[in-house]
Amino acid sequence: xxxxxxxxxxxxxxxxxxxxxxxxxxxxxxxxxxxxxxxxxxxxxxxxxxxxxxxxxxxxxxxxxxxxxxxxxxxxxxxxxxxxxxxxxxxxxxxxxxxxxxxxxxxxxxxxxxxxxxxxxxxxxxxxxxxxxxxxxxxxxxxxxxxxxxxxxxxxxxxxxxxxxxxxxxxxxxxxxxxxxxxxxxxxxxxxxxxxxxxxxxxxxxxxxxxxxxxxxxxxxxxxxxxxxxxxxxxxxxxxxxxxxxxxxxxxxxxxxxxxxxxxxxxxxxxxxxxxxxxxxxxxxxxxxxxxxxxxxxxxxxxxxxxxxxxxxxxxxxxxxxxx
Ligand SMILES: [Zn+2]
Numbered sequence: 001x002x003x004x005x006x007x008x009x010x011x012x013x014x015x016x017x018x019x020x021x022x023x024x025x026x027x028x029x030x031x032x033x034x035x036x037x038x039x040x041x042x043x044x045x046x047x048x049x050x051x052x053x054x055x056x057x058x059x060x061x062x063x064x065x066x067x068x069x070x071x072x073x074x075x076x077x078x079x080x081x082x083x084x085x086x087x088x089x090x091x092x093x094x095x096x097x098x099x100x101x102x103x104x105x106x107x108x109x110x111x112x113x114x115x116x117x118x119x120x121x122x123x124x125x126x127x128x129x130x131x132x133x134x135x136x137x138x139x140x141x142x143x144x145x146x147x148x149x150x151x152x153x154x155x156x157x158x159x160x161x162x163x164x165x166x167x168x169x170x171x172x173x174x175x176x177x178x179x180x181x182x183x184x185x186x187x188x189x190x191x192x193x194x195x196x197x198x199x200x201x202x203x204x205x206x207x208x209x210x211x212x213x214x215x216x217x218x219x220x221x222x223x224x225x226x227x228x229x230x231x232x233x234x235x236x237x238x239x240x241x242x243x244x245x246x247x248x249x250x251x252x253x254x255x256x257x258x259x260x261x262x263x264x265x266x267x268x269x270x271x272x273x274x275x276x277x278x279x280x281x282x283x284x285x286x287x288x289x290x291x292x293x294x295x296x297x298x299x300x301x302x303x304x305x306x307x308x309x310x311x312x313x314x315x316x317x318x319x320x321x322x323x324x
Contacts (some may be wrong), residue, residue, distance in 0.1 A: 030317040037310035040303040044296065047272035048234070048304070052311035056236050065143050065177050068113045075114070078122035079280050081294055082226060084198070085219040088122045090114050091277060093144050094269050096230070097123060098217060102196025103134035106152065107215060107230060108145045108269060112177035115148025120155075133158045135193055137200060138181070139232030139269060140209040141166030141173075149181035159184035161193060163204065165211025187213045201261075205254050207247025207312075208233020214254050216261050221292055228265040229258035229301060234273040236312055241319050248312040255305035265294050266304040274304075 025031035034053050041049040063069040074090040081087050089095040090110055095118060098105040110118050123130045136149050136158045152158040160181040162170065167183035170176075185193070189204035200217040212233035218225045231254060237243035258266070267274045282293035296304065 028317060030314040030321070033310045033314035033317060037307045037314065040306035040310065042303065044275065044300060045273070045304060045307050047275060048268075048307050049311070051234070051270070051272055052236055052308060053314055056311070056315060057238065063111060063113070065111065065113075065147075065175070068111075071117075074111075075117060076277070076280075078118070078126050079283060080126060081280075081283065082292065083220040083223065085228070086122075086126055086128070087276065087280060088118050089271060089276070090118055092271055094230075094267060094271055094274070094276060095119065095148075096267070097126075097128065097133075098198050098200065098219065099128060100196035100198030102198075103132045104128060104130075105135045105137065105193065105195055105198060105200055106133050106158070107137045107200075108139050109136060109148035109152065111144050112147035112151075115151055115178065119148045119152065131156045134195055135185075136160045136181070137193065137202075137213070137215060138162040138166065139214065139230070140212040141169040142209065143173075143176070145269065146170060146176075146181055147178060150176075150179040153181050153184075154179075161185040161187060161202070163187040163211030163213050165206075166209055166213075167211070169209065169211070187211075201257075203232075203254055203257060205232055205250035207243060207250045208235060208237055210246075212250070214250075216257060216263065219265075221295070226265060226292075226295065227258075227261050227263040228267060229254065229261070229263040231266070231268040231273075231305075231308070234268040234270050234308075236315055241316060244312050244316050244319070248309055248316070251305055251309040251312060255302060255309070258301050258305070259298065262298060263301050264297050266296060266301045267294075 037053045076091045079087045084099045086097040093110045095110050096107045120130045136152050162183045164186045187202045193200045200215050203214045205212050205214040214232040215230040218227050271277045279293040
């Protein structure tokens, strides 16, 4: 296994160094931005770098509503990551639960095909009661974010929080497995969803979609507060320069807010981007007193956002000079 992992990393670095030769890259060129992204990524964000900079047009999404992979290809065990914060996603899609003194706030809800197993059964496996889910925060209106929202709304009375723009996009969707969630609360930029001793700040970060929302909140590690930033839409938009510019602006905005909040953990919608699956394995091997593998520190969080910003810059430069 070690040899296979090393081979993959070598293959990636070979690809990256071919494509991202910093050398004498002209200022402002795609090559220069990609070199900066590569430097920021280091070995922490190779998945993010490969997705956003190297092959942004080949999205590894983990199926669709109509192309459902076999369970073994998507199912991931639920994991307690911090004292009051839990991973509930699939192998490729992030979904998280913040447990508060007055109930649970869920962040994103995977594809419908995985919702019952990962969210409802996942919470039960962790010793949490799905009936205590009070809020479901939807980062954006794509099927891999909203799949379990209607279920949680109908079965447990959870309130769905989504932006006005993406709520409208969801309303227009057809053939939504499990049904479309209704927006109970419309996101206002900078507002907080507060529940018991927990609070999540909602940050409008358009780009991936017009109404993408990101989240900043505090979890506990050994009783001490740790601030998390969750980028609500990882992949670059493929719809041209205005959306890419929007993504870039949002990336910088969220990076600034994360820094001001002393965020030391960066998560996103896809596990390849925040390296969640690797970190979950490291959690399993963690010994008492060792650092939580999800804690990147402030510098690590800053590097996370630099990768996205530089890859967006590279994509914009490529639009100006096709083939670069
Ligand atoms: Zn999406």
